[in-house]
Amino acid sequence: LDDHFRLNANLVEVETGFVAWSRRYSGGFTELADVQDELTRQIVGHLVGGLVRHEERQALGRGTSSLEAYHLVLRGRYEMNRYDPAGNARARSLFQQAIDLDRNFARAWSNLSRAYNHEWRYRWSDAPDRSMDLAQICAEHAIGLDPSDARAHGELGWVQLYRGELDRALATYETALRHNPNDSEILSQLAIVHSYAGRTQEAEALLERAIQLEPDTPDILFWRLGDVYFQKGDYRRVIQVVQKMRDPGEGARLLASAHAHLDMLDEAYRWRDEVLRR
Structure with missing residues (x-):
């Protein structure tokens, strides 16, 4: 019909033909502005991450020492996401190996912070208070290495949340969002801060956005x-x-x-x- 449109959006890497992203849209022309907004959100929130992951996969095949450190972090995240004591211990070791290769690798430090946080949260540590202290030290060090890394700020906010420092956690996550306003993990963690503070409407809106x-x-x-x-x-x-x-x-x-x-x-x-x- 004359008052309807169909849109096929594709992003293709010219050299390889790799299709990084594809989406179809249809509707009335009155919805076109909403579609443009949605397209922007998808590009920033999902497409960028997909392109980064694709570039990382290419880079990992080159085998330099810094890429080896990145590979160690990927392996560590896989182990950490098992959510069991043995996997978390292996993750912590892998993150430390990455740091030993590159002491300035902020993402390795921020992931190490999360591993220590898990030790505290799930009582996998014989000294849980020390684990939480180390989680904070690692997160703050990651921020010092790369103040623009939203995930580093997110890890510090995670520590502050579980220390019960809700106002500090809120401010830290707001900083993280300024660096990456379309990071769904940061949005969902900020939602938890609001939820713990009893602000369920704000938490619901943030999670729906994520x-x-x-x-x-x-x-x-x-x-x-x-x-x-x-x-x-x-x-x-x-x-x-x-x-x-x-x-x-x-x-x-x-x-x-x-x-x-x-x-x-x-x-x-x-x-x-x-x-x-x-």
Whole structure:
């Protein structure tokens, strides 16, 4: 129809033909401005990250010492995301190896901060207070090496959040967002700060924005949004959003309690059993 449009947007690397990003849009011409805004968000929030990952994959094949350090960080992140004590210990070792290769590698320091934070948070450390102190030291050192690295500021904010320093965490995450306003992880962590402070409306808006920036939304964002709905007492929406996770069982604790609040006891017991099993 005359008042409708269809748009195919593609970005292709000329030398290799690599399709970095592709998307289709359609609608009425009155929606064109909204589509332009959405296109911008996708480019900044997802496309840039995809291009960086593609360039990194190319660079990793060249095998210089700095790229070896980067490869160690990638391996460390994989191990850290196992969320178990052995994996976290391996991650910490890999991050330290990367630092030994390049003492000025800010991202290695910020990831080491997260590994120490996990030690404290999940009580995998024999000296949890020392682990949290080291998490802060590493995050602050990463910022000193690269003040423009949003993730470095994010790690410091993460430490401040779990120390209960909500005002400091809020200011630190606002700084992180100034350096990268479309980082979904930073947005979701800032949402947690607002959530802990009882500002659930702000937390909900930030998480919805983070989800919009992630075409392939990770489960953690749905889980965090479900947690915000739980704080608001909107238990039906808790169930709806957690069920969007690829593995809703990761949200079993929320599902068990939300069903119990709704007097849906058969489902509550079923998800309670899943919590205990896991």
